[in-house]
Amino acid sequence: MSGATLSVREVSWQAGQGTTILHPVSFELPAGQVLGLAGANGAGKSTLLRLLYRFHKPSTGSVFLDGHDIWKMSARSTARKVAAVLQEQPTDFALSVWEIVALGRRPHGTGFSGSGRKDQEITESALDTMALLPLAARSFGTLSGGERQRVMVARALAQEPELLILDEPTNHLDIRHQLEIVALISSLNITIVTSLHDLNLAGRVCDRVLLLHQGRTVAVGLPQDVLTPSHIEKAYSVQARVEQLASSAETHLTFHL
Template identity: 75%
Template sequence: MLSPVSFELGAGQVLGIAGANGAGKSTLLRLIYRFHKPSAGSVRLDGRDIWRMSARQTARTVAAVLQEQPTDFALTVREIVALGRLPHGTGFSGADLRDEQAIETALARMELSAFSGRLFGTLSGGERQRVMVARALAQEPRLLVLDEPTNHLDIRHQLEVAELIANLDITVVTSLHDLNLAGRVCDRILLLHRGEAVAFGPPEAVLTQAPLEKAFSVRARLEQLSHSDAPHLTFHL
């Protein structure tokens, strides 16, 4: 159950949603990418309620990459990325020059050009994640929603995803378990506990002892590993 949560996010900013399991992170994301309709209140993009927009209009504006990706697609990497053009009226066939450019740009941005002819099911978990992000980028959305994008990835691919999030020039809303990563890549953090907002603001204001201890029911401590490093969070029962 998600209690009323209210916040605003500026264009081009990255919002990290954090909290313990069951805090309401995935529910909030589903509301944002129009999978669930809110029973009260609204989700507004540029002042427009997304439920007053058509599904196609919303899909042209909001793209989502979910945690679990199917592995049995009998499609190539390029064919899956091309699916991102469907909200614009095209896909596998009938693609115009703009579609081709959007697909090629998304493949290149995710360093997948050399994989374009590979079957999706033959890829590693990290590679599949990159393909799904490329598909979302091919939609040319103004808002990208990422549900635990580093889940099940090794350290190298976690760092690659972190770099991607930090360098995207669109608005991003993502749920993250790794609070140190959230502190590095997010402009704003929303901390949830049992469906309620504990804190919202810049990382340096939210990732502090009191809100973290309330959200996770642990003792939190900021440690300065060196004079040049940002503070590192540690947790204790």
Template identity: 65%
Template sequence: MNGLALSVRNASWTSKSGAKVLAQVGFDLGAGQVLGIAGANGAGKSTLLRLIYRYYRPATGTVLVNDVDIWRQSARDVARKIAVVLQEQPSEFSLSVREIVGLGRRPFGVGFARVAQDDAKIVDDALGQMGLDHLAQRLFGTLSGGERQRVMVARALAQQPQLLVLDEPTNHLDIRHQLEIVELIGSLPITVVTSLHDLNLVSRVCDAVLLLKNGKQVAFGAPERVLTNEHIEAAYSVGVRREFLAQSKQNHLVFHL
């Protein structure tokens, strides 16, 4: 798998009521890099992700992958390159975990010419990567919220994307599985764009950070340049203190009102 270069140029989006939810956001992300999108609730994170995976069409501006506008490509072609894991989970409760993960192969289906054996191996690999082998035959509806989240990540991996979009992927997960997801994000040989609430996780896994407030871009760049006290206080309206953790040899952000 190879990553895609992603460019967002002066992108804005306006709701049906006329409210401007996102205003002239722009950045360039290199192929294979991890971008963390951060900001308080209502900052526009999920809206920006929807622009990136071609669910919303920008009111202004463009979204390009490898310098090609995604709206000049078919939805099927985009789905073969970009996979998404949403906060909302599917309602196919009567399907097994394996069947849910197998849906990730749908963009590549070509009727009876489809190579089912290859698909089966890809699904097996995705299940193994997310530690779901033992749950493969369980009905999706019987799983916990955290297990369902891991299934959705596995479904996205089965799509073999070049760009993976994750909307709050650590929601519903316990601490161990949060860390596993973060480690997975950092290890994938593709481009990853993810929204995260935990700024300490953002600084740990991301090559670049985009910080939003009220639909506007506060800062974009390397974590150490974006996650400054000034930027964090502006975006979240909280105080911040930096502590150095001797055992892990890492900086840690502590917040206060």
């Protein structure tokens, strides 16, 4: 897998009655980098993600992958380049873990265990990456919330995307599997946009951070330039302090009402 350059130019989105949910947002994300979206509930993070994986068409502006407007590509072509892991999980609990992950091959013309050798190898590799091979024959409906989340990430990896969209990927996960997802985000050679509630996590794994407040950009850039006390106070209406951890060179944010 390899990443694509993502260019977002003045994209906005309005609800049906004309209420603007997301005001114009612009940023550039080089291939292979990770962008973290941060902001309080209702800031517009999920709306922006929906524009990136072509669920909503922008009211204004454009989204480009390697210079190609995703709304001038076919839906199938876009699905071969963009994969999304959402907070909502599938309801077809009768399928096995293998079958769910194999569905990631559908944009390439296949998608079940009877597919060709290449598809089976890619499916197996995605399961292995997420430590799911021992669960491959299990029914999806028998899994815990954390296990289901890992299955959905594996399905996205089986899609072999150039852009991976992750909507709160650490939700429902215990600490161990949160750390595994973080390590995965850091190691994948694809372009990633992920929404994260944990600002310390965002600062740790993201190459760039976009901070939103009520549908508007507060700041976008390097984590150390965006995750400042003044920006965080504007976005969350809380006081923040940057602390240097004694045991390492890392910084840590603490918050106060």
